[in-house]
Amino acid sequence: MSALPPYATTGQRAWYYSFRVICGLIFFFLIAPIVVIIPLSFNAQDFFTFTPEMLRLDPEGFSLKHYRDFFSNDSWQSAMWNSLKIAPMATLLSVSFGTLAAIGLSQQHVPFRRAIMAILISPMIVPLIISAAGMYFFYSRIGLQGTYLGVVLAHAALGIPFVIITVTATLVGFDRSLTRAAANMGADPVTTFFRIQMPLILPGVISGGLFAFITSFDEVVVVLFVGSAGQKTLPWQMFIGLREQISPTILAVATILVAISILLLTTVELLRRRSERLRGITPS
Amino acid sequence: MSDTTQNGPVLAADGTPLKRSLAKALRLQKLRALMLIAPLLLFILVTFILPVGDMLFRSVDNRIVQEVLPKTVVALESWDPASSELPDEAVFAALAVDMKAAAELKVHTRVAKRLNYENPGMSSVFRKSGRKIRKWDVENDGPYKERLIELNEGWADLELWRTIKTYSGTRTAGYFLNAVDLKLGAEGVEIRPETERIYNTMLVRTMRMSLIITFSCIMLGYPVAWLLANLPTRKANLLMILVLLPFWTSLLVRTSSWKILLQQQGVINDVLVWIGLVADDNRLVLINNELGTIIAMTHILLPFMILPMYSVMQTIQPTYLRAAKSLGATNWTAFWRVYFPQSVPGIGAGSILVFILAVGYYITPALVGGTKGTFISNLIAYHISTSGNWGLGAALGSILLAVVLLLYWVYDKIVGIDNVKLG
Numbered sequence: 001m002s003a004l005p006p007y008a009t010t011g012q013r014a015w016y017y018s019f020r021v022i023c024g025l026i027f028f029f030l031i032a033p034i035v036v037i038i039p040l041s042f043n044a045q046d047f048f049t050f051t052p053e054m055l056r057l058d059p060e061g062f063s064l065k066h067y068r069d070f071f072s073n074d075s076w077q078s079a080m081w082n083s084l085k086i087a088p089m090a091t092l093l094s095v096s097f098g099t100l101a102a103i104g105l106s107q108q109h110v111p112f113r114r115a116i117m118a119i120l121i122s123p124m125i126v127p128l129i130i131s132a133a134g135m136y137f138f139y140s141r142i143g144l145q146g147t148y149l150g151v152v153l154a155h156a157a158l159g160i161p162f163v164i165i166t167v168t169a170t171l172v173g174f175d176r177s178l179t180r181a182a183a184n185m186g187a188d189p190v191t192t193f194f195r196i197q198m199p200l201i202l203p204g205v206i207s208g209g210l211f212a213f214i215t216s217f218d219e220v221v222v223v224l225f226v227g228s229a230g231q232k233t234l235p236w237q238m239f240i241g242l243r244e245q246i247s248p249t250i251l252a253v254a255t256i257l258v259a260i261s262i263l264l265l266t267t268v269e270l271l272r273r274r275s276e277r278l279r280g281i282t283p284s
Numbered sequence: 285m286s287d288t289t290q291n292g293p294v295l296a297a298d299g300t301p302l303k304r305s306l307a308k309a310l311r312l313q314k315l316r317a318l319m320l321i322a323p324l325l326l327f328i329l330v331t332f333i334l335p336v337g338d339m340l341f342r343s344v345d346n347r348i349v350q351e352v353l354p355k356t357v358v359a360l361e362s363w364d365p366a367s368s369e370l371p372d373e374a375v376f377a378a379l380a381v382d383m384k385a386a387a388e389l390k391v392h393t394r395v396a397k398r399l400n401y402e403n404p405g406m407s408s409v410f411r412k413s414g415r416k417i418r419k420w421d422v423e424n425d426g427p428y429k430e431r432l433i434e435l436n437e438g439w440a441d442l443e444l445w446r447t448i449k450t451y452s453g454t455r456t457a458g459y460f461l462n463a464v465d466l467k468l469g470a471e472g473v474e475i476r477p478e479t480e481r482i483y484n485t486m487l488v489r490t491m492r493m494s495l496i497i498t499f500s501c502i503m504l505g506y507p508v509a510w511l512l513a514n515l516p517t518r519k520a521n522l523l524m525i526l527v528l529l530p531f532w533t534s535l536l537v538r539t540s541s542w543k544i545l546l547q548q549q550g551v552i553n554d555v556l557v558w559i560g561l562v563a564d565d566n567r568l569v570l571i572n573n574e575l576g577t578i579i580a581m582t583h584i585l586l587p588f589m590i591l592p593m594y595s596v597m598q599t600i601q602p603t604y605l606r607a608a609k610s611l612g613a614t615n616w617t618a619f620w621r622v623y624f625p626q627s628v629p630g631i632g633a634g635s636i637l638v639f640i641l642a643v644g645y646y647i648t649p650a651l652v653g654g655t656k657g658t659f660i661s662n663l664i665a666y667h668i669s670t671s672g673n674w675g676l677g678a679a680l681g682s683i684l685l686a687v688v689l690l691l692y693w694v695y696d697k698i699v700g701i702d703n704v705k706l707g
Contacts, residue, residue, distance in 0.1 A: 097324040104320025127644020129661040138335035157331040261532040
């Protein structure tokens with residue numbers, strides 16, 4: 001497919017180019033909805049479509065007013081701070097428990113490995129509305145509903161599968177003789193873990209952490225049920241905005257979030273390549 | 285070498301038999317692995333598995349009737365619900381005692397609400413009577429049968445007594461039956477009246493739309509995965525970013541973007557009008573219907589289809605295709621008979637993943653689906669947060685969970701949960 005051979009017939013040529021056009025259209029479908037909100041967020045009017053001024057590239061048609069609104073509006077600001085308070089704590093919990101368990105799971109002899117794995121992955125599989133409803137009932141019963149701790153615990157549970165998956169994937173190529181060598185030279189298990197194993201699996205741990213972070217940072221269903229007004233996060237605020245009265249400030253928020261995702265995506269990709277290089281697997 | 289090593293069991297350095305020594309080491313290893321996993325397992329159990337289990341239990345829990353009307357339930361045991369006569373005085377007396385106690389604690393409204401789900405109209409009988417019975421002196425105000433019927437003629441309704449009798453157990457299948465548009469009558473399972481049937485339609489719609497979404501993801505994902513798997517690595521990695529960026533972008537961002545694009549005054553309609561495909565006064569309705577949900581969810585779930593397909597297609601040797609062609613196969617035959625069968629595992633993995641995610645979706649249908657494009661999840665959320673019929677919400681949730689777990693099991697058989705890849 002990479003190149004068209006010189007002897008290709010007209011029909012083959014036509015198919016080759018039309019296939020590329022089809023793929024191009026699908027890529028356009030994937031990316032256009034995300035890209036299109038970026039220019040729209042600089043709209044000087046309160047419209048959700050391109051104004052004639054914008055199409056003429058008239059500087060009058062563009063402004064930062066929606067961004068100013070985001071940074072000066074109290075409800076958006078408190079939502080942003082709530083998100084920034086919840087996501088890191090949830091990530092910390094997921095990563096510390098998850099890494100430990102992933103190391104346990106990648107040992108040679110683990111009884112009930114499949115069953116344990118199935119339980120640990122389940123928060124990713126169970127539909128969010130079911131998790132949310134269950135947590136709502138159970139957390140109200142033990143007094144965690146509507147508290148910061150409740151939301152953090154719920155989000156940590158949702159982020160754990162991602163940590164488990166990424167860290168066990170990193171541990172697949174881990175050379176066990178390294179830890180044995182360290183033990184041989186008199187290092188205790190804790191020293192071995194922090195000085196030998198941790199630096200090698202760190203890329204996997206960090207990308208797992210980023211996944212857990214974005215899971216919590218993006219999550220809205222569970223927080224709607226488990227949280228109360230005091231834990232209103234950014235996605236919650238966006239959800240209300242979209243359902244009730246849609247304000248163009250959402251476009252500015254969305255653009256900021258897209259920028260954050262690009263940043264996270266780049267980091268994860270770089271880490272993945274680094275990890276593959278460290279383990280001697282050529283990047284695919 | 286000493287004789288023992290030749291005759292007796294092989295010994296380890298410390299003198300114990302090697303076999304036992306090895307077994308001990310293995311046990312220790314297993315124990316250590318479990319110790320590392322235990323904290324997380326405990327964490328997940330408390331924060332996740334118990335809550336879900338708690339919710340599932342609510343779908344069959346029916347203790348409320350016995351808790352609030354204990355004496356009535358006992359007294360009703362001797363009454364035959366098939367008979368055409370009202371229960372006797374003893375039952376009415378028990379009811380009066382129970383209702384007075386319940387009304388004082390203000391819990392009679394809870395049992396009223398519970399029974400009202402099964403027999404609409406019962407709630408008002410309980411509420412109205414409760415207020416009055418509170419003032420009664422239940423020791424010597426008789427006869428209760430006449431007094432109660434005088435108070436509210438609802439007590440003379442046989443159906444009401446049959447409902448109490450049917451739902452007097454501590455467990456009930458009522459919520460589940462309700463979730464599939466059936467109900468438990470005095471003679472057994474009955475179909476609900478036409479006007480009350482909504483849940484089957486909803487379940488079928490959720491399944492149908494999830495299948496449509498899965499199918500559109502296959503159609504759109506296959507060419508892209510094929511292109512990515514067959515391009516040189518450098519180019520493929522670049523194009524991969526276009527797949528991964530939507531995957532990493534906030535769900536709310538993608539949903540809001542579709543909400544904005546699909547509006548009647550939105551960018552898509554503007555472009556169509558500008559090209560001349562659509563008249564300005566006849567703009568397409570793309571949102572708040574099934575179409576809106578399908579478009580937005582296909583976009584949101586497409587990366588979950590492309591990534592597994594891509595990882596399978598990467599392993600398919602291009603030489604097979606060349607061999608087929610050199611043996612005289614046309615392009616289409618070579619693709620259909622040689623390449624496609626090898627890519628089926630990728631399609632399977634992607635489809636199950638997309639379908640699992642689609643059936644449980646809540647946010648996107650709630651925002652772009654209007655009333656026609658909502659899923660079963662939206663109904664569950666409605667029952668949990670608005671209507672307060674938690675049992676029914678839990679029953680619907682259990683059905684959804686059963687479907688998802690079944691597919692998860694299939695996915696585990698085909699792909700293996702260990703092989704799930706992210707990014």
